[in-house]
Amino acid sequence: MTKKNIICLSALILMGSLLITSLVNQKSAAQSLSNDLPTISTEAKFVKYNKINDLEEAADLIIVGTPSQEFKDRDRQVKRFKDGLISDFYTNTNINVEKVIKKPSDLDINQTINIIEPVSTLISENRQQKITTEHYQELKKDSKYIIFLKKNSFGNYSIINMESGKFNLDSTDPTDLPEDKQSKVEKDDLKKNIVKKYSDKL
Known part of the structure; x- marks a missing residue:
């Protein structure tokens, strides 16, 4: 096999690898997209708390924990x-439940x-x-x-x-902060205060 043929064969192998990689990436993206359901968001009247003391006082129960099931496997009513x-x-x-911070x-x-x-x-x-x-975005497994x-x-x-009313602590939930800029800032500020106050319990 000549040097020229070797170069051509290497180029073909490289192109084939790139094509396979591209197809795999497209398939993964399609699978990810198929898991994203179209969403209807309804409005509701509720008491909004922007200060940690108000939120803490309003809550009957404060826990640290992780959901055990994927959203699709939960009891949805x-x-x-x-x-x-x-x-x-x-x-x-x-x-x-990993820790209980407040409970009746x-x-x-x-x-x-x-x-x-909700x-x-x-x-x-x-x-x-x-x-x-x-x-509202559901808690992630x-x-x-x-x-x-x-x-x-x-x-x-x-x-x-x-x-x-829920704050991701291990940076594994990409939907934890709202898309709306003002809501994102408000939640991020509240989260920082919560992490600071409960640092010895998280």
Whole structure:
């Protein structure tokens, strides 16, 4: 085999490798995109806390923990009126509890607790959509959070303060900070104060 033929063969091998890499990257991107559901965000009236002391006082329960399941595997609920209109929606999320910062005296927490998130999914005409409140993003499996909760009228513990009621502590949740610039700044400032105050417990 001549030197010229060797150079041509090497070039073909290199081009083939680049083509395979490109196809693999395109496939990975397509798979990632397929996991992103179109989202409907609803508005809600809720008390917003921008100061750590107010948030802490409003919460009945403050925990540090990680969700044990992917969002798609959780118990997602959508309640409807008789006419078919949506009356309520939420997701039951199981949390592996690492630490308890605040809790009611009558609450016994072992290693896990089920909490309520203001997000769910809708399926209609073979199409699935995510439905959420005030652009809330669900907790991610195995990501570590500090979570602020309040007991609701049904005896369950729900996240308060929407997006600013849970804070990712290990930088594994890329959706933890809101896209809106002002909301992002507010949550980031609140997060810094929380991490500083509870530094010995996180």
